[in-house]
Amino acid sequence: MQVYLDNAATTKMDDEVIDFMQQILRSNYGNPSSIYELGRQSRVIIENARTTIANLLKATPSEIFFTSGGTEAINTIISGVLQKTEITRVITSPIEHSAMLKSIEYYARLFGKSVEFVSVDGKGHINIDELDKLLSKSNGDTLVSLMHANNEIGTLLPLKRVSEICKKYNTLLFSDTVQTMGKYSNDLSKGYLDFAVASAHKFHGPKGVGFMYISGENKISPLLQGGSQERNMRAGTENIAEIAAMAKAFELSYESMELNNAKYIEYKKHLINRIEKEVKEVSFNGDIEGLPNLLSIALPKTTHNEMILMKLDIKGIYVSGASACSSGAIKDSHVIEAIGKAKTIRPIRLAMSKYTTKEELDYFVEVLKKL
Structure with a gap:
C-alpha cells in the first residue's frame, strides 16, 4: 500500500486540470504579446485565468500578477517594497518559510533596511502584544510579513487582528498565503492584506507557476527586468498553459x-x-x-x-x-x-x-x- x-x-495534479492543460498546450501556442489572432487567443486565455482567480478572491484582475511560483512572488514583493525609500524596516517571525526569511535577510541587507522579529509561543502563535509594541514606534515606515498558516506545524495567524494592528500604525501587511490558497476562501475584499502569494502545486495544479496579489493602493518595483508583461511587473513570455491550468485548479478547489x-x-x-x-x-x-x-x-x-x-x-x-x-x-x-x-x-x-x-x-x- x-x-x-x-x-x-x-x-497530485487533478486529472481534470491535466486534461485542460494538455488541450491548451496542443492548441494555444501563440505568444500572448503578438497582435495576430494566435497571440490574441493566448492573451484571452491568460486574462480569463486572471479574472477567474480575482473573482474567487474578491479582488480585481489588475491586482493579480502571474509568477513562476511562491518563491519568485515572495522575492518580488520583498525586493519591491524594500526599494521604497519610506520603508526602513521589516517585522517578521522566526517561523516563516525559508523563502521568506532568506528574501528578507538578503534584500534588507541590500537596501540597508533593519529587520526585527516578533516572538512566538510554544504552539507557534505570534505575540500580539509584542507586535503592537514594535509597531507603536512606526510611522508608515514598516512592512510586516507574517505567514497565514505555518507550513510545518499548521498554526494559523489571527489575520484580522494583525491587520487591525497594522492599520492602526499605517503599516503594510504581507502574508505568505501559500498554504491557505485553495483551502480557505481568503476574501481579499476585506482589506486585511496589502500583499499575498500562491503556488499552484499546493492546490492540485502544475509546478512552476503561481501568482501574487498586490492591492490596488500599492505600487512596487519589479524583480525581473525585460519586457512589459504582467503590466510591467514580471518580464518574460507568459506560461499560457500553466497559468490556465492554475486557474482551473483554483476554481476546482473552491467548488x-x-x-x-x-x-x-x-x-x-x-x-x-x-x-x-x-x-x-x-x-x-x-x-x-x-x-x-x-x-x-x-x-x-x-x-x-x-x-x-x-x-x-x-x-x-x-x-x-x-x-x-x-x-x-x-x-x-x-x-x-x-x-x-x-x-x-x-x-x-x-x-x-x-x-x-x-x-x-x-x-x-x-x-x-x-x-
Whole structure:
C-alpha cells in the first residue's frame, strides 16, 4: 500500500486540470504579446485565468500578477517594497518559510533596511502584544510579513487582528498565503492584506507557476527586468498553459473547499484519537486547531527514531520531517527550534489532500505503532 501524506510539500495534479492543460498546450501556442489572432487567443486565455482567480478572491484582475511560483512572488514583493525609500524596516517571525526569511535577510541587507522579529509561543502563535509594541514606534515606515498558516506545524495567524494592528500604525501587511490558497476562501475584499502569494502545486495544479496579489493602493518595483508583461511587473513570455491550468485548479478547489475541509477536520480528529490511544510517547507540534489538513507529530528524539522517515518510506508511507525546501538539510527545523522543541523531539508532518482516505490514515497509525 502506498500512502502519500506530504501534501504541504506538493499535491497530485487533478486529472481534470491535466486534461485542460494538455488541450491548451496542443492548441494555444501563440505568444500572448503578438497582435495576430494566435497571440490574441493566448492573451484571452491568460486574462480569463486572471479574472477567474480575482473573482474567487474578491479582488480585481489588475491586482493579480502571474509568477513562476511562491518563491519568485515572495522575492518580488520583498525586493519591491524594500526599494521604497519610506520603508526602513521589516517585522517578521522566526517561523516563516525559508523563502521568506532568506528574501528578507538578503534584500534588507541590500537596501540597508533593519529587520526585527516578533516572538512566538510554544504552539507557534505570534505575540500580539509584542507586535503592537514594535509597531507603536512606526510611522508608515514598516512592512510586516507574517505567514497565514505555518507550513510545518499548521498554526494559523489571527489575520484580522494583525491587520487591525497594522492599520492602526499605517503599516503594510504581507502574508505568505501559500498554504491557505485553495483551502480557505481568503476574501481579499476585506482589506486585511496589502500583499499575498500562491503556488499552484499546493492546490492540485502544475509546478512552476503561481501568482501574487498586490492591492490596488500599492505600487512596487519589479524583480525581473525585460519586457512589459504582467503590466510591467514580471518580464518574460507568459506560461499560457500553466497559468490556465492554475486557474482551473483554483476554481476546482473552491467548488469542493467546504466539503474537503469538513473531511480534513473529521479525519484529523480520528487520527489524533488513534495516535493518542495507540502510540507511546507521542505529542503534537503547533496548534492542532490550525490548518485542518495538517498535523505535526512529535516523537521523542531518540536513536530509535532517527531513521523514522526512512522506515515509513520502506512501508510505502510518504511524509516529511519538516518543509520540503529544507528536508535535505542535516540541521534541525528552524520552526521546531523556534517553538522550543528541537532538543527533545523529532517531527513528522502529515498533510492530507482531497484524495486522502481514512484507510490510509489507519494504515499509517498501524505502521507507526510497530516501528
